[in-house]
Amino acid sequence: MATGLIRRAISSSHAAAAVAQPARLLTARLHASEAEAQKVEPKASANTDTKKFQIYRWNPDSPSKPELKEFEINLKECGPMVLDALIKIKNEIDPSLTFRRSCREGICGSCAMNIDGCNGLACLTKISPSGSASTITPLPHMFVIKDLVVDMTNFYNQYKSIEPWLKRKNPPPTPGKEIPQSKKDRAKLDGMYECILCACCSTSCPSYWWTSEAYLGPAALLHANRWISDSRDEYTKERLEAIDDEFKLYRCHTILNCARACPKGLNPGKQIINIKQLQLKR
Numbered sequence: 573m574a575t576g577l578i579r580r581a582i583s584s585s586h587a588a589a590a591v592a593q594p595a596r597l598l599t600a601r602l603h604a605s606e607a608e609a610q611k612v613e614p615k616a617s618a619n620t621d622t623k624k625f626q627i628y629r630w631n632p633d634s635p636s637k638p639e640l641k642e643f644e645i646n647l648k649e650c651g652p653m654v655l656d657a658l659i660k661i662k663n664e665i666d667p668s669l670t671f672r673r674s675c676r677e678g679i680c681g682s683c684a685m686n687i688d689g690c691n692g693l694a695c696l697t698k699i700s701p702s703g704s705a706s707t708i709t710p711l712p713h714m715f716v717i718k719d720l721v722v723d724m725t726n727f728y729n730q731y732k733s734i735e736p737w738l739k740r741k742n743p744p745p746t747p748g749k750e751i752p753q754s755k756k757d758r759a760k761l762d763g764m765y766e767c768i769l770c771a772c773c774s775t776s777c778p779s780y781w782w783t784s785e786a787y788l789g790p791a792a793l794l795h796a797n798r799w800i801s802d803s804r805d806e807y808t809k810e811r812l813e814a815i816d817d818e819f820k821l822y823r824c825h826t827i828l829n830c831a832r833a834c835p836k837g838l839n840p841g842k843q844i845i846n847i848k849q850l851q852l853k854r
């Protein structure tokens with residue numbers, strides 16, 4: 573009987589040892605997998621897609637020459653547009669970087685700049701694939717206030733000079749009501765009213781570069797034709813007379829850089845041609 577009890581005790585101890593061994597192996601495996609994971613983590617973080625940007629920098633408070641400063645960011649941690657890259661650089665690398673932006677939807681025209689040699693809106697321009705650095709500079713041939721911000725005073729004054737509002741000599745047909753317009757006449761304004769005054773077209777025009785103080789430029793003339801073509805406006809003759817000038821209108825040589833640069837797909841050159849044709853008929 574005692575022998576039987578001893579045998580049972582030995583067999584039970586062997587069984588317990590047999591159960592404990594897989595448990596130790598399982599614990600060892602768990603620790604091994606954690607160690608392996610720690611070894612893999614640096615490899616995962618190294619999986620980046622870097623892109624370099626050379627950005628025009630000039631600060632009026634520091635009397636030094638303008639320069640192109642290089643920044644490098646991880647595109648996998650950034651949005652797809654150039655504006656996303658600029659915001660990331662400003663937020664995470666250099667808070668002093670200065671540029672205009674507002675809507676991020678291609679409506680306000682604030683973020684107009686020169687990107688890789690072409691004028692455009694930073695919010696609508698996709699970041700070029702990784703490789704060579706992208707160069708971002710202010711709109712060409714404009715006075716720079718700081719970094720990518722240019723002085724738009726002359727541009728807006730030219731827009732104001734064409735009197736971009738409805739002018740009437742007679743009261744509305746129905747007092748206190750809007751002035752009616754046919755669908756056909758309304759369609760004549762397509763391709764002009766969409767302009768957002770970003771200045772991409774004007775600052776891509778060689779004629780505007782050399783005579784920006786006298787030549788109105790593609791944007792202002794496009795808006796001039798918008799009001800000349802509006803059937804509700806009654807100052808067509810006066811508007812044509814106001815821009816019938818050697819410099820205001822006829823500095824346009826139909827190079828059509830303006831049509832290529834417009835982020836809204838408009839053709840200011842076509843509208844300028846229309847004004848010239850109306851001048852001949854006048």
